[in-house]
Amino acid sequence: MANYKNIKGFNIQYLDSDPPNPIEGQMWFNSTTQTLKGVEAGGAPAGTWASGGSLNTGRYAGGGFGTQTAALAFGGPPSPGFTELYNGSAWTEVNDLNTGRLALSGFGTTTAGLAIGGETTANLSNVESWDGTNWTEITDIPATTRSMSAFGIQTSGIIAGGKPPGGTTGNAYSWNGTSWTTISSLGQSRSDAMASGTSSSNGILAGGETPAGPTTYANTESWNGSAWTELNDLNQARAYGGSATNSPNNGMLVFGGAASATVPLYANTEFFNGTSWTEVNDLATARRSGAKAGASTSSALYAGGYSTATQSVTEEWSAPDILVKTFTTS
Numbered sequence: 225m226a227n228y229k230n231i232k233g234f235n236i237q238y239l240d241s242d243p244p245n246p247i248e249g250q251m252w253f254n255s256t257t258q259t260l261k262g263v264e265a266g267g268a269p270a271g272t273w274a275s276g277g278s279l280n281t282g283r284y285a286g287g288g289f290g291t292q293t294a295a296l297a298f299g300g301p302p303s304p305g306f307t308e309l310y311n312g313s314a315w316t317e318v319n320d321l322n323t324g325r326l327a328l329s330g331f332g333t334t335t336a337g338l339a340i341g342g343e344t345t346a347n348l349s350n351v352e353s354w355d356g357t358n359w360t361e362i363t364d365i366p367a368t369t370r371s372m373s374a375f376g377i378q379t380s381g382i383i384a385g386g387k388p389p390g391g392t393t394g395n396a397y398s399w400n401g402t403s404w405t406t407i408s409s410l411g412q413s414r415s416d417a418m419a420s421g422t423s424s425s426n427g428i429l430a431g432g433e434t435p436a437g438p439t440t441y442a443n444t445e446s447w448n449g450s451a452w453t454e455l456n457d458l459n460q461a462r463a464y465g466g467s468a469t470n471s472p473n474n475g476m477l478v479f480g481g482a483a484s485a486t487v488p489l490y491a492n493t494e495f496f497n498g499t500s501w502t503e504v505n506d507l508a509t510a511r512r513s514g515a516k517a518g519a520s521t522s523s524a525l526y527a528g529g530y531s532t533a534t535q536s537v538t539e540e541w542s543a544p545d546i547l548v549k550t551f552t553t554s
Contacts, residue, residue, distance in 0.1 A: 242254060268522060272541070279315050281308070281317075284513040287299050288330065289331050289334075292540055295310040296310070299342060300528070304324035310538070323348065325348055326344075328340060336353075337378055338351055339359065340383055347368040349368045351365055365383065373386075380425075382396060385416075395409055395410075412432070414443075418465045419467060420467050420470075425447075426449065427469075428445070430467070431461060431463055444458060458478065465482075467516055475498055476495075477524055481512050491510035514528045515529075522544075
């Protein structure tokens, strides 16, 4: 009969305390607590949400990008020009957008990013570049559109879908740091979908809404630099949610959102492993249209949004790389 040594090639360690830096697959017997322990993979399925620092000005339908410890939130009512910077614990007001707006999109980092499209009293084509201090007007998008999905970095990104006058669109455009180029259209025209990706050559769109609502989609599509491909659907169809991406983009986290611009609101969080979606731990506050940030499915942020009122709350998503388990006979 095979034992642990026959299988692994070594005996289980007998220690008086847990090792300081255990690795996945390691096992040991803690003689002090008289427990058998082992290490398994962590990652997004083991993640949880915790409270972060609140926005100085509650907002919704704005943009957001960056990471959990360095995020930017911008635009959206009631002060659609406001921009705030997060350092991992508190938000600080910084320089405003040149054109205050709502229903805008964005991608990048807190030192290099873009704010794209949106609306005031009408749809906009404006694009502004953030350099860590100021916003500067740069090349407009090819269409006056709001509620687009966007992913990438300041010099390489994709925008897709949205609400031009008259309904939703499947149009998509690639950004090379200087100009916008029309690319293949989405398989499903939609607005307010959640997006994830690290450049103009790879990304994922999930969910979204029909032209007038309240129908939302669960459809997921991936972009490989030349074409969109249908993937497995979200468990919960929704729009207006937040998202975070892995780098390289082989996974995605989607959180919050709504079945329409009003209700119902969702706290659901789902993790995409490249093949299928799995329900993981929910947000504490169900809401839509918050500012999102996250360059990893193990570390993300959702700030502000709208539930029954405009929100200023920030929640931080964290997932450990590994989990230490105690084995029992049950």
